[in-house]
Amino acid sequence: MEKDQLAFGEETRLEIIFAAKSYSNQVTRRPLIVTNETSPDSLHHVRINAFVYADPDSTDPIVITPYRFNISQYGEPVRDQLFFQIKNVSTEDVELTVVEYPTDLMTLTMPTAVPAGGTIDGDIKLTASAIGLEFEKSMTVEVKDPVRSRFTIPIMRRIYTASP
Amino acid sequence: MIEMKKNVVQFWSLLSMICLGLVLLFSCSDDATGPDDETACKFDGPRLEIPDTAFDFGFVPQYSKISHTFTLRSIGCDTLLIDKVLPG
Numbered sequence: 001m002e003k004d005q006l007a008f009g010e011e012t013r014l015e016i017i018f019a020a021k022s023y024s025n026q027v028t029r030r031p032l033i034v035t036n037e038t039s040p041d042s043l044h045h046v047r048i049n050a051f052v053y054a055d056p057d058s059t060d061p062i063v064i065t066p067y068r069f070n071i072s073q074y075g076e077p078v079r080d081q082l083f084f085q086i087k088n089v090s091t092e093d094v095e096l097t098v099v100e101y102p103t104d105l106m107t108l109t110m111p112t113a114v115p116a117g118g119t120i121d122g123d124i125k126l127t128a129s130a131i132g133l134e135f136e137k138s139m140t141v142e143v144k145d146p147v148r149s150r151f152t153i154p155i156m157r158r159i160y161t162a163s164p
Numbered sequence: 165m166i167e168m169k170k171n172v173v174q175f176w177s178l179l180s181m182i183c184l185g186l187v188l189l190f191s192c193s194d195d196a197t198g199p200d201d202e203t204a205c206k207f208d209g210p211r212l213e214i215p216d217t218a219f220d221f222g223f224v225p226q227y228s229k230i231s232h233t234f235t236l237r238s239i240g241c242d243t244l245l246i247d248k249v250l251p252g
Binding site: 023150 | 203205207209210211212214217218219220221222223224225226227228229230231232233234235236237238239240241242243244245246247248249250251252
């Protein structure tokens with residue numbers, strides 16, 4: 001959290017990290033935010049939902065590979081880009097929207113439509129200020145199908161330096 | 165003749181007062197510190213507002229770590245202290 005004291009009109013951002021571990025199927029978490037409020041309705045929860053899967057090829061209507069984006073640095077030269085593919089495993093064309101990704105760390109390039117049975121290529125490229133950072137973030141995309149299927153891909157970066 | 169002059173003076177006096185009233189009315193309606201001002205706090209004490217309280221990640225691979233950022237806003241007249249966040 002950026003700030004824990006807020007005057008009237010001020011905002012802060014609270015990052016909730018979800019570790020999928022070995023969970024499977026539907027998982028809901030409701031973290032509680034404790035404040036100095038005294039009103040009766042001062043209990044504030046936020047809610048996150050996830051559908052945790054074990055088999056990366058089991059998702060529908062799209063399959064994203066790799067199913068984890070690891071853009072770690074293992075030495076020279078600088079690694080600042082990662083390519084991925086999205087395959088449409090359904091029999092209908094699908095449209096995609098990017099719900100969120102860490103825009104302060106990277107730029108994302110990908111088509112927003114995948115023909116039935118087809119595959120598209122996309123990539124993420126780190127910003128100059130993110131190259132020296134380690135992080136664990138994620139990207140969420142949504143398919144414009146009747147159930148608004150969502151897919152969240154972890155994006156991690158570690159910097160490994162060669163031992164002397 | 166005198167009576168007619170009196171009527172003209174009264175007419176102009178009345179017109180001036182109406183104009184003055186209209187000017188005052190419109191200048192008051194633009195007053196930024198009025199009671200309906202949206203920038204003024206409406207709640208006594210500290211008060212937290214969370215514009216979006218839920219997020220759906222959808223499909224997530226096992227053994228991965230993902231994150232979402234919620235926005236927290238203070239809308240009370242007193243300073244809001246966020247003591248802790250308990251995992252749910």
